Amino acid sequence: TGLDALTGLPEYRNGGLLYDFELMVPRDATFASRAHAVDEPEIVEWRALTVTGLDLIADGVRQALGLSEADFPLARVLEGGTWAAGRRVAAQRRPPGGPPPFAIQSDGTVF
Numbered sequence: 001t002g003l004d005a006l007t008g009l010p011e012y013r014n015g016g017l018l019y020d021f022e023l024m025v026p027r028d029a030t031f032a033s034r035a036h037a038v039d040e041p042e043i044v045e046w047r048a049l050t051v052t053g054l055d056l057i058a059d060g061v062r063q064a065l066g067l068s069e070a071d072f073p074l075a076r077v078l079e080g081g082t083w084a085a086g087r088r089v090a091a092q093r094r095p096p097g098g099p100p101p102f103a104i105q106s107d108g109t110v111f
Contacts, residue, residue: 054077
């Protein structure tokens with residue numbers, strides 16, 4: 001079906017999880033204090049690193065479980081892990097409700 005070939009979505013739950021666990025640390029200490037346009041280099045880089053980070057997480061989970069990419073596609077890692085963990089960690093770090101770690105100005109066409 002090609003499910004194992006899908007790319008992870010670089011949105012606030014996945015990218016926020018990597019940000020919250022400091023797997024990605026902004027070079028600019030004021031990064032989270034202001035809103036960013038989706039085409040700013042920092043946001044483009046954050047999104048690209050999120051896709052790469054999700055692939056690395058998926059590889060680690062598969063290795064720990066002894067499963068292949070076909071048996072445990074990225075979609076399972078996202079659904080069963082990073083989305084839920086991203087929401088939970090965000091709620092702990094930014095109550096109430098766990099909003100995204102920083103604001104992105106978007107018209108809804110880019111997650």
